[in-house]
Amino acid sequence: MKIAVCIKQVPDSWAQKTMGPDGRLDRASVDAVLNDLDEYAIESALALVEGNSPTGESGEGSGHTITVISMGPDRASEALRKALSMGVDDAILISDDALAGTDALATSKVLAKVISDGGFDMVICGTESTDARMSVIPAMLAERLNFAQLTFAGSVAVDGNSVKISRQTEFGVEEMSAEFPVVVSVVEKINEPRYPSFKGIMASKKKPLITKNLADISIAASDVGTSAAWSSVKDSLPRPPRGAGIKIVDDGTGGNQLVAFLAERKLV
Amino acid sequence: MSTVLILVDSVGGKVSKATAELATFGKKIGDVVAVICSSDAAALLPQLANLSIDRTLSCTGVDFEKHSTGATASALAAVIAKESPSAVLIASTARGKEIAGRLAVKCESGVITDAIDLDADLIATQSVFGGSTTVHSTVTHGTPIITIRGNAIEATSGSATPAHEDFAVTYDGLDKAKVLSLAPAVKGGRPELTEASIVVSGGKGTDGNFAPVEAFADSLGAAVGASRAATDAGWYPHSHQVGQTGKTVSPQLYVAAGISGAIQHRAGMQTSKTIVAINKDPEAPIFDVADFGVVGDLFAVLPQASDGVIAKKG
Ligand SMILES: Cc1cc2nc3c(=O)[nH]c(=O)nc-3n(C[C@H](O)[C@H](O)[C@H](O)COP(=O)(O)OP(=O)(O)OC[C@H]3O[C@@H](n4cnc5c(N)ncnc54)[C@H](O)[C@@H]3O)c2cc1C
Ligand SMILES: Nc1ncnc2c1ncn2[C@@H]1O[C@H](COP(=O)(O)O)[C@@H](O)[C@H]1O
Numbered sequence: 151m152k153i154a155v156c157i158k159q160v161p162d163s164w165a166q167k168t169m170g171p172d173g174r175l176d177r178a179s180v181d182a183v184l185n186d187l188d189e190y191a192i193e194s195a196l197a198l199v200e201g202n203s204p205t206g207e208s209g210e211g212s213g214h215t216i217t218v219i220s221m222g223p224d225r226a227s228e229a230l231r232k233a234l235s236m237g238v239d240d241a242i243l244i245s246d247d248a249l250a251g252t253d254a255l256a257t258s259k260v261l262a263k264v265i266s267d268g269g270f271d272m273v274i275c276g277t278e279s280t281d282a283r284m285s286v287i288p289a290m291l292a293e294r295l296n297f298a299q300l301t302f303a304g305s306v307a308v309d310g311n312s313v314k315i316s317r318q319t320e321f322g323v324e325e326m327s328a329e330f331p332v333v334v335s336v337v338e339k340i341n342e343p344r345y346p347s348f349k350g351i352m353a354s355k356k357k358p359l360i361t362k363n364l365a366d367i368s369i370a371a372s373d374v375g376t377s378a379a380w381s382s383v384k385d386s387l388p389r390p391p392r393g394a395g396i397k398i399v400d401d402g403t404g405g406n407q408l409v410a411f412l413a414e415r416k417l418v
Numbered sequence: 419m420s421t422v423l424i425l426v427d428s429v430g431g432k433v434s435k436a437t438a439e440l441a442t443f444g445k446k447i448g449d450v451v452a453v454i455c456s457s458d459a460a461a462l463l464p465q466l467a468n469l470s471i472d473r474t475l476s477c478t479g480v481d482f483e484k485h486s487t488g489a490t491a492s493a494l495a496a497v498i499a500k501e502s503p504s505a506v507l508i509a510s511t512a513r514g515k516e517i518a519g520r521l522a523v524k525c526e527s528g529v530i531t532d533a534i535d536l537d538a539d540l541i542a543t544q545s546v547f548g549g550s551t552t553v554h555s556t557v558t559h560g561t562p563i564i565t566i567r568g569n570a571i572e573a574t575s576g577s578a579t580p581a582h583e584d585f586a587v588t589y590d591g592l593d594k595a596k597v598l599s600l601a602p603a604v605k606g607g608r609p610e611l612t613e614a615s616i617v618v619s620g621g622k623g624t625d626g627n628f629a630p631v632e633a634f635a636d637s638l639g640a641a642v643g644a645s646r647a648a649t650d651a652g653w654y655p656h657s658h659q660v661g662q663t664g665k666t667v668s669p670q671l672y673v674a675a676g677i678s679g680a681i682q683h684r685a686g687m688q689t690s691k692t693i694v695a696i697n698k699d700p701e702a703p704i705f706d707v708a709d710f711g712v713v714g715d716l717f718a719v720l721p722q723a724s725d726g727v728i729a730k731k732g
Contacts, residue, residue, distance in 0.1 A: 168551070187663070254519070254529070255522055255523065255528070255529070258519075278662075283532070283662075283685075284515065284531045284532075285512065286515055286518065286529070287519075289519040289520050292486075293520040298594040298595040299488060300486070300595050314598075318656060320513060321483075321600060321603065322601050322603040323600070323601045323603075324597050324599070324601075325597070325599045326595055326597050327596055327598055328594050328596065339656065339663075379528075379558075380526075380527065380528030380558055380560060381530050381556065381557045381558060382555060382556060382558050383553055383555045384555060386551055386552065386553040386554070387551065388551055388552075389552050395705070395707075395711055396710050397700075397711040398713070399713045400719055402718075403722075404696075404712040404714045404722070404723075405712075405719045405722025405723035405726055407712070408719065409723050409726030409727055409730065411710045412671070412727070415671075417616070417692060418638065418730055
């Protein structure tokens with residue numbers, strides 16, 4: 151099987167994030183890391199290949215390959231390198247100045263183009279990027295690619311061309327299945343992502359990481375970027391800090407003081 | 419008068435509170451048409467009376483529960499073509515956001531997710547970066563598709579018997595994903611986590627004993643939540659996890675007991691109107707977002723507070 155894993159480089163979750171004057175996240179001032187929720191997607195791909203390959207390895211000869219794909223600035227190659235050192239086979243970065251300010255719709259268009267050009271059986275995503283937090287890219291990819299959609303998977307199994315997942319939703323615990331090609335997104339409970347080994351880091355240096363621009367994938371610059379975004383930010387303001395809260399040390403009446411506070415706020 | 423579509427949100431044949439809230443937002447913009455995409459339509463319909471809904475419309479001919487969100491997005495696209503609404507409002511659940519995403523692609527329309535407010539001019543308010551920034555945005559292309567978080571508005575009432583029509587849709591099964599089996603979520607006696615106006619959550623600090631958390635929740639008529647440390651330890655079901663990879667809640671009151679306040683936890687509760695924290699550690703980051711913090715042992719503070727609430731209620 152041919153698996154694509156979509157990963158994103160995001161500002162560190164712990165960093166203080168601010169908006170620039172253009173109404174976009176100021177990315178330059180914060181550390182960038184591989185979206186931690188995408189590590190579970192990488193691990194799932196590796197585990198599926200190892201479980202389905204006679205040698206327990208992917209790459210040429212096993213009949214299985216894993217390609218990581220990211221759309222982002224040049225430095226997003228760091229996130230792709232990390233995935234390569236975890237064990238995936240090759241990486242594609244879509245980077246182009248015209249992509250600045252691209253919304254989720256156009257992001258899904260770019261990713262879908264790369265995926266359909268690559269002829270993948272299965273696309274694995276994380277459930278959300280910790281910066282945008284929209285949780286829509288996997289569904290948009292399924293819609294654009296006309297692939298079956300198996301999202302929020304808590305477990306994934308592949309048998310021949312058939313994929314089975316189980317997931318927890320508002321409705322309960324569901325088992326779903328579909329035939330290739332499929333888009334899967336995985337939740338963080340699915341596995342424990344591996345750390346890159348020394349051997350993996352060394353090997354990753356020799357693995358292909360291809361950077362493509364929009365012309366390479368035949369997408370017009372006018373289809374992406376700020377001017378092609380179908381929603382626009384009018385303004386953004388730092389929220390006034392929560393008025394300094396009251397903090398008391400329990401002296402044996404903490405519970406009662408809490409109730410008094412709730413009563414004052416008319417919450418009881 | 420313009421028309422606004424709202425997608426009726428339901429679980430297990432019960433219309434959710436989010437639906438009434440969507441209707442209330444919709445009414446600010448125009449006439450509200452509530453669209454049902456469910457095989458439970460007959461059971462849902464009577465529950466749509468007395469909400470801010472002008473008309474109801476059931477999409478028929480597709481077994482929506484058997485497919486993933488592609489079927490619902492496809493039906494909604496057909497309704498958009500028929501009604502030319504000025505906006506489509508959907509509940510900001512995991513499912514709702516997927517439907518919105520697919521619909522946006524299908525109808526070539528802009529999409530905004532997780533709005534916490536929406537005005538008559540379709541300007542949406544979002545709270546981003548863990549609640550530290552408020553953003554106002556609009557859709558600039560196509561039919562605005564906006565998902566709205568629960569508890570963002572006080573639902574108002576409206577027509578006792580909105581006019582109803584059935585609308586036949588087809589689904590070419592493009593989305594080949596099938597639901598093989600469903601073990602329905604067991605309903606406890608407590609309110610639904612994402613709907614509750616009060617949520618009391620416990621974390622690692624409970625050491626596996628959720629009794630004081632549940633007792634305090636019950637005294638307030640609240641839902642019970644948990645941190646990932648607590649759900650991972652198996653102390654509370656995963657479906658009750660609050661946070662980045664759990665549920666996002668935005669109640670009137672959120673109580674965090676024995677929870678440190680990691681960024682991933684805060685991502686799921688920071689837009690709560692009032693936040694209370696009980697933690698032994700005065701340095702716990704949860705105190706940074708708390709309106710009222712008690713530095714103390716939850717096993718002492720919660721039982722005393724439960725007794726206090728019960729006494730107050732008489
Ligand atoms: C990819 C990813 C996704 C995640 N998603 C989520 C998520 O959705 N939700 C989530 O919650 N977390 C999530 N986390 C985990 C998060 O980082 C924290 O590890 C977790 O929230 C910690 O839970 P906790 O506060 O209960 O435990 P701890 O951090 O261990 O805190 C326990 C607190 O209890 C206090 N305490 C101990 N005993 C008592 C007592 N008797 N009385 C009062 N206080 C006491 C301690 O002082 C401490 O502050 C995620 C992490 C990752 C990496
Ligand atoms: N720019 C991107 N490049 C590659 N994959 C992405 C990108 N943005 C989002 N994704 C994937 O889509 C998932 C959901 O992201 P989002 O819809 O932005 O919350 C992520 O976990 C990634 O797997």
